[in-house]
Amino acid sequence: MSENSIALIFAFPLFGAVFCALFGRKSPNLCHPISVASLAGALGAGIETLRRVIASEANEVSYFFGGWNADAYPRGVGIEFRADYLGTLIMLVVVGVAFLVAWYSKLPVAEETPEKEGYFYSLFLLQVTGLAGISLTGDAFNLYVLIEVAALTGYGLIAMGSARAAAATFKYVILGTIGASFYLLGVGYLYMKTGTLNMVGIEQFITDNESLADSAAMQVAFVFVCLGVLMKMAFFPFHAWLPSAYFHAPTTTSCLLAPLVTKVMIYVMIRMLLTVFGVEFSFKNTHDDEGNIWTEVLPWLVVLAILCAATMALAQRDVKKMLTYLIVAEVGYMVGGVWVYNYYGLIGSIFHIISDACMTLCLFLGVGIILRKRKTTHFDGLRGLFRKMPFTMTGFFIGGFSIIGLPPTCGFFSKWYLITGGMLAERWEYIVALMFSTMVMVVLFFRLIERIHLAVTESGENIGHGHGDLALPKSETFFDEAPLSMLIPLLLSAGVVLVIGVFNQDVVNLLQDFLEPFNLPKGTGR
Amino acid sequence: MFGEEGLLNELLVERFNYCVYVVLLLIGLYAMIAKNNLIKKLIGMSIFQTAIILFYVSIGVKEGATIPIYLAEHDPHGHHAEHIVHLDEANTIDVSEENATPLRLSHEQDHGHHAPRSLTDEETLGYANPLPHVLMLTAIVVGVATLGVALALTQRIYRAYGTIEEDAVLAAIQAEDAATVIPDVLATKPKAKKG
Amino acid sequence: MKKVALAVTLFIGALLLYAAKDFSVWGHLQSPASASPVSKHFIADTGVDTEVPNMVTAVLADYRGFDTMFETVVIFIAGIAIIAILRRTGADADSPAIQRESDVVAEPDLIVTNTVRLLIPVIQLFAFYVLAHGHVSPGGGFQGGVIMGASFILVALAWDLPKALDRLSVDRAIMLAGVGILIYAGIGLFSMLLGGEFLDYAELSHVLPVSREMARYHAMLGVEIGVAFTVTTVMFAIYANLSTRGRLEGGL
The missing domain is CATH 1.10.287.3510 (Helix Hairpins)
Structure with a gap:
């Protein structure tokens, strides 16, 4: 079975999803155990895959669906899945996050989408299948199909909530379809020029035919692939759908989508730039070593993205809404880390995908509990929460500290690499934006701490009779912790944030092994 | 331009x-x-x-x-079916039950060892490229x-x-937002909340 | 807004036309896409590898079978998502449904229903033909499934939706759609358990009395049947939900 671990990552959730749809109507109570069990199986298969990748000589494992392996047939005849360190780590993040969310989801799903549990879990598991597939596939068209699998399940999962969610989803459908179609168009151009859809094959063809770099069709293919992916990841001018869609989505949906979807799309961008178009084509002009127009323009767009998103987050008076804007800002971080075109920037970017997924998960799980307790996530509804739910709030703030970037959380280390990359590439504007956004996050989270620990209102009015927690009326200070099925995943995710932070060097070592062959500049790239 | x-x-x-x-x-x-x-x-x-x-x-x-789609002369079955019928016309072995084209298949299974040949480069020029069609079936x-x-x-x-x-939907949404009242957890009066 | 949209659109158009001058001439035999080893392999060796005369079917169901599995899953997702979005539950279910002018009680028309009675067997037979003949002629699971789904929709059009739902309720449709995916993925999983990779149909020759190539041939029919299950049922489920805004009652 070990050699089929890659296929098992998909087989578990796929079969789980079908069983949920089959049994969901008759016995909705079965769905939750099925989901948790199949994701646990997928997680096992994922860890086995990582073990095999580490054990393998080339640090990557290929899997050919249908047995069309590259030894006996031309590469690209069948569909290849390639697990290297980058893809495997992202896949593990996807499956791990999904596992925790599935565990957490028992109560919220039953309460928010009654009678639809079967459909919900079915879509949930298929979403995971799609995202995990995106992170491992080695075929450019298969990537499109999987992107659409993830997108369609996402539409369903979000729109299951209120009518507001449906209205927000419609925007998402339009933008998502344009994005995915642009990607498809780009792949069509690539196929037309290279004659293959296999990522290794395309890269090989581009390296073998140097004249291709000058061709207009290739340039346009590059533009459309990048544009499509930027749209899908809610990069700043295309972010309009994200805040309202995630805000109005059911709790479990936002817990699953918020940490994963945007990050996986950033992974797709890195994958396309590094291993499909190749570093030479993506970051350099054809004639000299100067960076091309993308490396000049995109960091500035990133600055704009981070500044705008952070400012908008500052204006929110609702925790969940605020977090959705933080996601948009974080997307800016990671895109910036890629386009400063520097070894350390890229390490930071990939590491930040991992750590941001964990900390966003942590925050959204916390917000889900708040929403369930208080029926609102508005700042005014937070009063005295720490007294009631000390464990939940501790977990929530570990996520918060990580997003600010306090050691020893993983957010500190990934931001450290991002800043190092920016400095070495002499992209000062990017660093300023990062610093600004960090300051904003400090303000935001200390504002939250104030509300959660003390009895102040939005207008700053102190409504108690004493100081701090003492100001709260007695009835609001009794211990009223969240149910264990929600609390444990939250604490686990907080634990993961800390563990990745403490063992950051191990993750970075894997990434260094992956990035070393690409010969990225370790100093300035310009 | x-x-x-x-x-x-x-x-x-x-x-x-x-x-x-x-x-x-x-x-x-x-x-x-x-x-x-x-x-x-x-x-x-x-x-x-x-x-x-x-x-x-x-x-x-x-x-x-x-x-x-292979023309008759390249068809992995058409060609052989003809050939086999000449050889053993009386051979009516009934092997598979689920197949779609019984006549051809039963002959085929009888002579499973034959190998349809690979087309030459010249011959491949006569067929359109199947891959884009497949991709578009998926895209459709x-x-x-x-x-x-x-x-x-x-x-x-x-x-x-x-x-x-x-725009009407947007207006309705804005009206809805304006009318939303934040649940009153702020009331200074002590209130037991059990969620 | 409109002007911005126009500017964006024209910019995209200019980019695409700029690239178009770089394309190889239309129908060129030696363009990279047509002359690549991959494309050549499909044309030259499909017969050798799978014995299927229709290359498109072979590429769809075997070479790129993993894509097609997810394509089926996409259909399945659409069915589930539409029901999940439209079905009314809890408080929502009590809200009065929007009354439609067309909600009048009318007898099904005699001529229409009798014609449909005659037509439906033909349509369904044709669906089976398209499905089973996909190996040798244009056709296959998706096409056959759509035709089959159309026959159910025709019942709903000629009589009313409840009549069609008597034959195939939406819950059962989703169940059968799941069964279709189970058939597809099950064949894939089974061939994996027999020692190959996922979806490596050739391994089925261990259990079927045929050569490795013919095992691929037969397994392709199997997965096409799975696809047809999903497509038939989901097409009908989509129609039933969309035509009644999820209420599943009344006619068109």
């Missing part, structure tokens, strides 16, 4: 398909972005996706080639699925707001 006689000629005559697809794509894209009516947006989306299908299918075209299916889900969303929106004009 269009001033050059040669370029125009190049674009319109030799690459007419590619120009048509660009025009279709733009119509769809414009409708998706600019139209106010949700259904019109979806119509735009369909045109947009169809344009991409036209583009892909154009890649697969080969001058003078036929559809990618994805397009249908997206359209279906989007239509369901439109109905959901209509049910809630009674309109499918985007």
Whole structure:
């Protein structure tokens, strides 16, 4: 079975999803155990895959669906899945996050989408299948199909909530379809020029035919692939759908989508730039070593993205809404880390995908509990929460500290690499934006701490009779912790944030092994 | 760009398909972005996706080639079936029950050791490229699925707001937001909350 | 807004036309896409590898079978998502449904229903033909499934939706759609358990009395049947939900 671990990552959730749809109507109570069990199986298969990748000589494992392996047939005849360190780590993040969310989801799903549990879990598991597939596939068209699998399940999962969610989803459908179609168009151009859809094959063809770099069709293919992916990841001018869609989505949906979807799309961008178009084509002009127009323009767009998103987050008076804007800002971080075109920037970017997924998960799980307790996530509804739910709030703030970037959380280390990359590439504007956004996050989270620990209102009015927690009326200070099925995943995710932070060097070592062959500049790239 | 006689000629005559697809794509894209009516947006989306299908299918075209289904002389079964019928006409072994073409298959299984030959380079020129067709079958299916889900969303929106004009929906949403009252957890009066 | 949209659209158009001058001439035999080893392999060796005369079917169901599995899953997702979005539950279900002018009680028309009675067997038979003949002629699971789904929709059009739902309720449709995916993925999983990779149909020759190539041939029919199950049922489920805004009652 070990050699089929890659296929098992998909087989578990796929079969789980079908069983949920089959049994969901008759016995909705079965769905939750099925989901948790199949994701646990997928997680096992994922860890086995990582073990095999580490054990393998080339640090990557290929899997050919249908047995069309590259030894006996031309590469690209069948569909290849390639697990290297980058893809495997992202896949593990996807499956791990999904596992925790599935565990957490028992109560919220039953309460928010009654009678639809079967459909919900079915879509949930298929979403995971799609995202995990995106992170491992080695075929450019298969990537499109999987992107659409993830997108369609996402539409369903979000729109299951209120009518507001449906209205927000419609925007998402339009933008998502344009994005995915642009990607498809780009792949069509690539196929037309290279004659293959296999990522290794395309890269090989581009390296073998140097004249291709000058061709207009290739340039346009590059533009459309990048544009499509930027749209899908809610990069700043295309972010309009994200805040309202995630805000109005059911709790479990936002817990699953918020940490994963945007990050996986950033992974797709890195994958396309590094291993499909190749570093030479993506970051350099054809004639000299100067960076091309993308490396000049995109960091500035990133600055704009981070500044705008952070400012908008500052204006929110609702925790969940605020977090959705933080996601948009974080997307800016990671895109910036890629386009400063520097070894350390890229390490930071990939590491930040991992750590941001964990900390966003942590925050959204916390917000889900708040929403369930208080029926609102508005700042005014937070009063005295720490007294009631000390464990939940501790977990929530570990996520918060990580997003600010306090050691020893993983957010500190990934931001450290991002800043190092920016400095070495002499992209000062990017660093300023990062610093600004960090300051904003400090303000935001200390504002939250104030509300959660003390009895102040939005207008700053102190409504108690004493100081701090003492100001709260007695009835609001009794211990009223969240149910264990929600609390444990939250604490686990907080634990993961800390563990990745403490063992950051191990993750970075894997990434260094992956990035070393690409010969990225370790100093300035310009 | 269009001033050059040669370029125009190049674009319109030799690459007419590619120009048509660009025009279709733009119509769809414009409708998706600019139209106010949700259904019109979806119509735009369909045109947009169809344009991409036209583009892909154009890649697969080969001058003078036929559809990618083997002609009788290349058919892995047609040729052999003929051949086998001559050899053992009385041989009526009934092997498989689920097959779609019983006559051919039963002969085939009897002589499972034969190998249909690989086509020469010359012969492959006679068939259109099958890959873009396959890809577009997938893209069509994805397009249908997206359209279906989007239509369901439109109905959901209509049910809630009674309109499918985007600005009217937005106005309704803003009105709803303005009317929302934050649940009163702020009341200074002690209130037991058990969620 | 409209002007911005127009500018964006024209910019995209200019980009695409700029690239179009770089394309190989239409129908060129030696363009990279047509002359690549991959495309050549499909044309030259499909017969050798799978014995299927229709290359498109072979590429769809075997070479790129993993894509097609997810394509089926996409259909399945669409069915589930539409029901999940439109079905009314809890408080929502009590809200009065929007009354439609067309909600009048009318007898099904005699001529229409009798014609449909005659037509439906033909349509369904044709669906089976398209499905089973996909190996040798244009056709296959998706096409056959759509035709089959159309026959159910025709019942709903000629009589009313409840009549069609008597034959195939939406819950059962979703169940059968799941069964279709189970068939597809099950064949894939089974061939994996027999020692190959996922979806490596050739391994089925261990259990079927045929050669490795013919095992691929037969397994392709199997997965096409799975696809047809999903497509038939989901097409009908989509129609039933969309035509009644999820209420599943009344006619068109």
